[in-house]
Amino acid sequence: MRFVLAGATLIDTGIADPAAWLVVGDSAIAAVGATAHGTGPVIDATGLLVVPGFIDLHTHGGGGFALHTTEPEEIVAYAAWVPRTGTTAFLINVVGVPDGLPERQLAAAATAMTLARRGAEPLGIYLEGPYLNPKRRGAHHPSWLRAPDRTELSRLLAVSRGFLRVMTLAPELPGAEELVHLLVTHGVTVALGHTDATYEQARRAFQAGARLVTHCFNAMPPLLHRAPGPIGALVEVDHAVGELIADGHHVVPPAMRVLIRALGPQRTAIVTDAQPAAGLPTGTSFSFAGLPAHVDGQVARLSDGTLAGSILTMDQALRNLVSLVGVPLADAVTMLATTPARVAGVAERKGRLLPGYDADFVVLNADLQVIATYCRGQLAHATAEWHDRLAAAGLRVSASVDEEQAQ
Structure with missing residues (x-):
């Protein structure tokens, strides 16, 4: 499912991009930029960091x-x-x-x-x-x-x-x-x-x-x-x-x-x-x-x-x-x-936050604690804080995601 992370600071190969948008397709990053309207549910990631997996x-x-x-x-x-x-x-x-x-x-x-x-x-x-x-x-x-x-x-x-x-x-x-x-x-x-x-x-x-x-x-x-x-x-x-x-x-x-x-x-x-x-x-x-x-x-x-x-x-x-x-x-x-x-040997598809790359990324808080992890566009781990942000965006969390998201 296509969705957007909005307001996070994206960190990629020495560059920090504040208040950026990350557009995620089914399994790959679709776009990165300052705006991304009309591309799916928007998850508010304000105050958080997003880094490559x-x-x-x-x-x-x-x-x-x-x-x-x-x-x-x-x-x-x-x-x-x-x-x-x-x-x-x-x-x-x-x-x-x-x-x-x-x-x-x-x-x-x-x-x-x-x-x-x-x-x-x-x-x-x-x-x-x-x-x-x-x-x-x-x-x-x-x-x-x-x-x-x-x-x-x-x-x-x-x-x-x-x-x-x-x-x-x-x-x-x-x-x-x-x-x-x-x-x-x-x-x-x-x-x-x-x-x-x-x-x-x-x-x-x-x-x-x-x-x-x-x-x-x-x-x-x-x-x-x-x-x-x-x-x-x-x-x-x-x-x-x-x-x-x-x-x-x-x-x-x-x-x-x-x-x-x-x-x-x-x-x-x-x-x-x-x-x-x-x-x-x-x-x-x-x-x-x-x-x-x-x-x-x-x-x-x-x-x-x-x-x-x-x-x-x-x-x-x-x-x-x-x-x-x-x-x-x-x-x-x-x-x-x-x-x-x-x-x-996977530098052409992993390790960066770039369009076309696998949607492998980690959401961190200011203390560098993991809030959520996405593997190829799928939520693989989430804390209660991320669960709340997903709910605010109208997204339902799959029961297959690890139990910490419900705590």
Whole structure:
């Protein structure tokens, strides 16, 4: 159904447009401008902000739902849950299984890509490993890690059925460069991560076609004045993007500022690296690739205390960037929406508030709390405040929208 948002401040790639109109068609943005009369019901969004929907490139789940799963329906359930965090699209992150390859998990992810769904859109598969450096394995099960193998990679590509979008590997491993070339020819974005690579080794990987760094600073050598490492190489390569977990724990705010100032918003992609327990209480237990883990305050840890991803959500990441790091809101939105859209290969239809783009957008209040989320023109999450504004416009809220709108 065609409708109009009126009076909101639209924020898109560094530009804030106050008191603007956003015209929404069935699934795409129809028009953006100062006036839009006679185009359908008008929802008064005065005093609110509208930003492009967030795209989480690197997440393992949330709300109790795992993306590393053998059940496609669990991924669909996550897609229905995650819009409450402002996320309108995501990559399905698959990791390893003890002593084997995650073929069943990859098959489930590929199946989930083909299922009819509402909510956030899965954009493909993000495979983290298995060609990672054991010295920098982080929370990954050691038996999952292995030496680069072209035949094995071909099998993983086949099981993924053309949906593999990103793969993390350690470029210093023998034979890794050959796999970089193979992945690039299959249209897969190669990410450097869980690596002990030197600056020189990372540079060669970027020259071979790598163009992403998995969760910068974490599970890799630090940036040192005589050993710049992967971060130093990343800064110098204009075509590469760095992921940043913006929870303030994986990377402290001063280091976050350094990376963002070095790369700029167009080369920094905010990710959650969230675990299935994101959004759940402290003490909640879960499994990460066969290893027991739990929520510990504002982070997730294995039983030995190792950080095991985060419990961050994208809306909290936005607030952290603004309040803890001092990033201008428009730049923060670029890092949560526009830059990830480019990495995921969907920049022609997502990550902007432009005519013809998917109607994926988030309505925020002045405190940057999510008021409503629309995925491809459909209301996927709404609070009581948005419910009241819809009612004032004469619109009835579907019962399929999550329960928070009725509270």
